[in-house]
Amino acid sequence: MTTKNRIINSAIKNFLVFGYEKTSLSLIASEVGIKKPSIYYYFKNKEELFIFSINHILDSVEQEIINSIKKVDTSKLMLESIFTCMIEFNSNLSLLIGNDYNKPINILNLFHLARNRFSSLSERIDNYYNFLETTILNIIKIGQNNNKIRKDLDDKSLAIKIIAWFEGLFMLSTIYSSFNINTIRQSFYDNMWKMISCENEYIPPKKEKKGFFKNKSKPKTISLGTKW
Amino acid sequence: MTTKNRIINSAIKNFLVFGYEKTSLSLIASEVGIKKPSIYYYFKNKEELFIFSINHILDSVEQEIINSIKKVDTSKLMLESIFTCMIEFNSNLSLLIGNDYNKPINILNLFHLARNRFSSLSERIDNYYNFLETTILNIIKIGQNNNKIRKDLDDKSLAIKIIAWFEGLFMLSTIYSSFNINTIRQSFYDNMWKMISCENEYIPPKKEKKGFFKNKSKPKTISLGTKW
DNA sequence: GTCTATACGCAGATAGAC
DNA sequence: GTCTATCTGCGTATAGAC
Secondary structure (H helix, E strand, C coil): CCHHHHHHHHHHHHHHHHHHHHCCHHHHHHHHCCCHHHHHHHCCCHHHHHHHHHHHHHHHHHHHHHHHHHCCCCHHHHHHHHHHHHHHHHHHHHHHHCCCCCCCCCHHHHHHHHHHHCHHHHHHHHHHHHHHHHHHHHHHHHHHHCCCECCCCCHHHHHHHHHHHHHHHHHHHHHCCCCCHHHHHHHHHHHHHHHHECCCCCCCCCCCCHHHHHCCCCCCCCCCCCCC | CCHHHHHHHHHHHHHHHHHHHHCCHHHHHHHHCCCHHHHHHHCCCHHHHHHHHHHHHHHHHHHHHHHHHHCCCCHHHHHHHHHHHHHHHHHHHHHHHCCCCCCCCCHHHHHHHHHHHCHHHHHHHHHHHHHHHHHHHHHHHHHHHCCCECCCCCHHHHHHHHHHHHHHHHHHHHHCCCCCHHHHHHHHHHHHHHHHECCCCCCCCCCCCHHHHHCCCCCCCCCCCCCC
């Protein structure tokens, strides 16, 4: 592994854990086992190192998603493989960070900072989400054509919704300690599929008239009490 | 408005836009129209000011959610009012930031930083999500009892999923410029309700046998091509 | 390529006058 | 309560030797 690569690795690690400002070049240098001025031999400044790191992460995750989709051939499995891929990419980043840091990692955070600070990264991140959106949209269309995904759901807005769902889960797992993504990932995906797919076997309740929900009849008052 | 309140307002504003490190006390002071050492009269240090600000935000949003739920009486409207409340709280923060900054705000970012840095905030944020989770869970239970929300969806995991969904939308709107939350908020909610509610009028396709999806029969190969 | 030495600026924070 | 003046530390970045 070249010095340059070791610098990049350490940079990604520290940017993920501490953010941009709090990551110091001295820290990166000491982790790599060189002195601070040596970093300037490879990168013009901190900004260039950061931009390089983020681009590197985005290139990798896009490539992994493309590869993983190719291995399966149903819309259900394709969506699942994107989901798995995103989770595993996250896990790999966690691994990169190592056991020393047991703080949750949050790549979205870094993306947000990257966007605000550097316009070139703003474009790159848009490209990434554009790629995700188009990919998922196409999978949905295939699923709808094959009668596997509900046609009453608008494809375009469903695509965005799925992305938001995935990202929201990652986000939540880093800011809500009671929530562990690994314990629910399978049930989450199954449940999501249940909602969007034609395999839905829900049988409407028989005690209510079918028109009930459409009427503007005043529903029973539901006490929210103080219990919760 | 007291000096202390003006400091807090400016602090929230700057922490939201620039994050913790990049927000300097000199900047806050100059915005408020005082000198830096005056801040130390009200707050022990930068850390205390930050912790105070985050607690202030969380208290406000919790209160707004509690108030907004009380005004409606069906599970559909309750969920919708939580969603609306979260969106409006976000808009209010945008307003606070003012037109000068047209960068998207992202409160989740700040929560993540807060968690990692200060353990008292870590607890406070957990409390907030616990509150959200319990509130939504109870609404779901009411909805399921009244045959308005699908009973084949697990209530507890649905609650988490809804939170992830909302937060994911906010997150996405700040890191994906093609996506504007305001243009899709109503269709998003309607669509979500379509997925979780008993009002689902989806009719399974007639050309396929019902057992088709359950068989492990090899599906047609779907070419992903290079077009996308 | 990697180092030592060092410039420079700005951050958080304090002392003490008014 | 608010200020001026000042301390201290650490960050990015550069010059130039080896």
